[in-house]
Amino acid sequence: MPVNPPRPVLPPLNGLRAFEAAARLGGFAAAAAELRVTPGAVTQHIRQLEAYFGAELFERHAKGVRLTPLGQLVRPRFTEAFDQLGAAVQVTRAGAASGHVHIATLPSIAQLWLSPRLPAIRAARPGMEISVTALEAPPNLRREPYDLSLFYLADPPPGAITLARDVIFPVAAPAIAEAVADGAPLESFPQLSDSAWPDDWALWSAHAGHAPPTRGPAYSLYALAVEEAVNGAGILIAHAALVARDLGRGALVRLPGPALALDRFLVLSSAHDLTRPGAVSDLAQALVAASKEHGPVET
């Protein structure tokens, strides 16, 4: 008479994932976006999970949800567990597609920093396939399928490689630069900027002792602003790393005045261990080397 224990019912994994996402992101709608479903699906998953536990995990309010004490208690554990699960998935993915490295970065960095440097790197590594995805915000590398990420960050995480500090200064096409050298005030030209970094001009003006900036055109793609500046549309507030190429080839010229070092760094990070040899580390080293090709900016 062996005891045949009825195996306990397993918890609904998808419900757990929905709970974790909703708790982390602070709402069902945000969780739904992350999970690529409608909010109603999240509602149902979490309802099902609450039925499984026999306890509420969220307090529902007309405008949003709040975690119950129980939900607050367990949220960090689930986040940690799913991070670990995600990390395992990333390791598997990397192992399955060895030789394929996927980089996530800002659109502007992709176009203005990475793109000019990649051909040489690719040419030196025939067996390696390098993909680039442009993202507006740094991904969670323990969850999302990128091997490397390259972003401007205020606080580089441990293990990450800081390539450069973010430094800004005004630049313009040679014709405008000459006019400025001849005495035309900066304010007499349109002041180009990126809509993602709306404070650049104000910060730099304050630092340089200039008058606050007039409003100029803001571009949602920094590469577009650079393009326009090259075409003589006005003065661009430049991020050193992103205009080095155009400065180098003379398409843009740095204008007189100080450079302002921001509290932000161009950081290369990875969920992989970059001290171990492998395709990812190899590419990371290549990017570090490539970032040193242009000297630092004089302040």
Place this chain on the structure above:
Amino acid sequence: MPVNPPRPVLPPLNGLRAFEAAARLGGFAAAAAELRVTPGAVTQHIRQLEAYFGAELFERHAKGVRLTPLGQLVRPRFTEAFDQLGAAVQVTRAGAASGHVHIATLPSIAQLWLSPRLPAIRAARPGMEISVTALEAPPNLRREPYDLSLFYLADPPPGAITLARDVIFPVAAPAIAEAVADGAPLESFPQLSDSAWPDDWALWSAHAGHAPPTRGPAYSLYALAVEEAVNGAGILIAHAALVARDLGRGALVRLPGPALALDRFLVLSSAHDLTRPGAVSDLAQALVAASKEHGPVET
């Protein structure tokens, strides 16, 4: 023109769970049993997962599967992640049903050790609901829904409480004991034992310098063997903790000869932190106290 990154496809969670179970248990069939589905379902989950990664995780052979190098590489990570997820689930469950404590133990311990002690413990804790489940083998407390487990173990895990060493010696009903005291050899009576512990008699006989045991009836439930011994069916090889009650009330009598201490301990363990106050710790303390009610066995 905000970049709208097509969110990466999420990994199939249930496939991951199937992979982890199959890798840990060494086969799809065993995993299917754990997950409470048919083996075909596991096959499909894992196939789907392999399609997701674009790589094989198992080598299929006619008789069973073996992990590929990639599978071997990632298995520990997934096991760890699912353990953590399971632990988070257990914490949630415990938090949702506070005041309800669930114990897993051997059937024999449940009937002969726990059952006599529980009424007093329950009476002293009106608000606590105590459930007992009998299992043939210790559960993984990070995965399965038990708050405490009470088993004979050779290696108590860290944090567990060792209640007693497993000690065996022969016992019998008073009538038989008298006959033995009058000179009847042990071998002249049926030697009762438990089929889960088939070596008890051999070990004890060797230790006591007796002849190897004759074959006697083996019971699949130790409690049944005890019952039969009480009814005079023969001599039982007794585990001290499990016959203390019957010795105490005179239903069984210890026979002459040494007691043999086995390399095995009665261990109370938990996935919860027993140093923190709470229903589980409270009950654990009560069980520790209850285990001391009967003095140690003389060797």
Place this chain on the structure above:
DNA sequence: GCGAAGCCTCAGTTTTTCTAGGGCTAGATT
């Protein structure tokens, strides 16, 4: 007072998952 945000519910549909049953192979047994 009104719009927007955010969650809920419910019905219907789509998608996924599961099972049942049959097949195949290799090791064990007779």
Place this chain on the structure above:
DNA sequence: AATCTAGCCCTAGAAAAACTGAGGCTTCGC
């Protein structure tokens, strides 16, 4: 050598789960 058996594979159909879409409700902020 023949047979048995364990364990995986496959497929079709059935069952279950998940998802969507539409309408509704409540509160917050303007």
